[in-house]
Amino acid sequence: MTGPEGATLLEPGDGSLGPLLRVTDDRLPPGAGYGVHAHRAVDVVAVVLSGSVTHRWGAGAVVGAGDVGVLRAGTGLEHDEVAGPDGARVLQCHLRPAGTVAAPAHEVVRAPRGWVDLGRADARLWIGEDGADVPDGVVLRQGGGVVVVWRVDATRPDWAR
Template sequence: MDEGLMSRHLVEPDDGSAGPLLRIAEDRLLPGAGYGSHHHADVDVVAVVLSGSLVHGWGSRPTLRAGDVGVLRAGTGMVHDEVAGADGAHVLQTYLRTATPAQQPGHRVVRWTAGARRGWVDLGRTDARLWLARVPTDETVAVPPGLRVVSSGGRVWAGPVPAVGEGRVTGPATVCVWQLDRTRPLWAVE
């Protein structure tokens, strides 16, 4: 890992209690800093760029900007890197156990559009859903139930949204809500 990377694990269930969820990390990268070339297999990594930009060093080498979501499917295995742009990067990285281990590796980017400030991100899987909102200053939005990660004022925190009723978040903020099939996966520790 690069010296310009600061990473903090927000959620890391190691017992399978969150279904496919392995970890959610908040990463801050200085300009030009990266993760270093590394290997993934049998995992999906969902990167939500909170601020700055991030160049994904695999395939067509797309650049993700604030609000964009990168969905990496490591499948049978791949080696890649991610490097912050000239403005650095603040990223939420969510690691999910793959739903289809024998698939070929792939990466796609869901682009942020100003007209779609909130909604569900198609991850192409049934056991994990992501709802994303960029909430403008002084606006309040109701968020669906699930595991909520909020970035506001440079601070990031994670916690559950009540299953009954809805949680509310006032901006400026970026909100991610994970709805997870909590069926205990086969790989879970007893």
């Protein structure tokens, strides 16, 4: 593998998953990136399953295995994510923004377990181990024992109607 490889896990196209637009399972070899690209009016939640990526925008940030990067593209930005020395496996989750478009921002939530506060009422993210405690929702089991669950409000917000 010389560049990123990805498999689309979800991309309903009909709004049936509310703000959740697409989820891809991406694998990047060591040192590979997506290439500098633009986003606008989208939130991208990156769940790093293994390895690490360096988020290249603003002050930059390393997002390691078990961490969650939350990019709010807002009014627009150009960025890249580049895999660390062990490569990376990342669930890239694209969501319609929760409200009016604001300035771009990026934060890293370090090794969350349970519900992750995304600061939005229409989408909740849960990360944990597989077992009886996995909550209902859009359940993604990608191997390795880690489960990612999206619980979304499938109604469209007033501003999007």
